[in-house]
Structures are given as C-alpha cells and as structure tokens.
Amino acid sequence: MAHYFFDFREGSDCCADAQGTEFANVEQAYLEAFTGAQDMWSELLRQRRDPRQCAFEVRNEQRDLLFVLMFQEVIESCENHKRARVKRNVEERR
Numbered sequence: 001m002a003h004y005f006f007d008f009r010e011g012s013d014c015c016a017d018a019q020g021t022e023f024a025n026v027e028q029a030y031l032e033a034f035t036g037a038q039d040m041w042s043e044l045l046r047q048r049r050d051p052r053q054c055a056f057e058v059r060n061e062q063r064d065l066l067f068v069l070m071f072q073e074v075i076e077s078c079e080n081h082k083r084a085r086v087k088r089n090v091e092e093r094r
Contacts, residue, residue, distance in 0.1 A: 004029040004066070006036065007057040010049070014057070026066055029058055033069040034077075041074055 001022040006029075008015045023029045033056040044051040054071040 003061045005059040006033060009055045009057055011053050033058055037071045037074050
C-alpha cells in the first residue's frame, strides 16, 4: 500500500494534509479524491464558497505532486453523463 496526501486548495489558499491515507494505487487515490470533491460540493455551496475554485493536490509519500483534481471535474462528469443519457434516449426512439 502506498501513502497519499490530499492537500486542499481553494484559490490561492492551501491546506496541507498532514496525515495522508493509504491506497493500493494511484487510481484508487484518484477515485477517493473525486468522491471527496462530490461530498464537499454541496457543503461549500451552503457556505457560499465556489467549489469550482477548489482542488485536491494529491501527493505521494515524498510529497511529489501526482495529480490535481479540480472540483470542476465533478460538474463536468455530471454534464457528460447527462449528454450520454440524452443521446441514448434519442437513439432508442429511432
């Protein structure tokens, strides 16, 4: 198991993850970051904060940056899912 750190960035502010979490691979770390962004989205809105300005900077044990998950990806995935569903419905009606 590898250790990953999920630093939270909102605009120019960054909150470093001091503990980190273990995952089998970077793909699982990405899925956890995505799920975390989904979970945080509505809470940020309730606090009148713009989730589109937020990101997780995911780092390995050496604190090397592996990837950045912009919370905007949550909305984009919903839009892509909606487009695919509409396209499927149109094709089924033909």
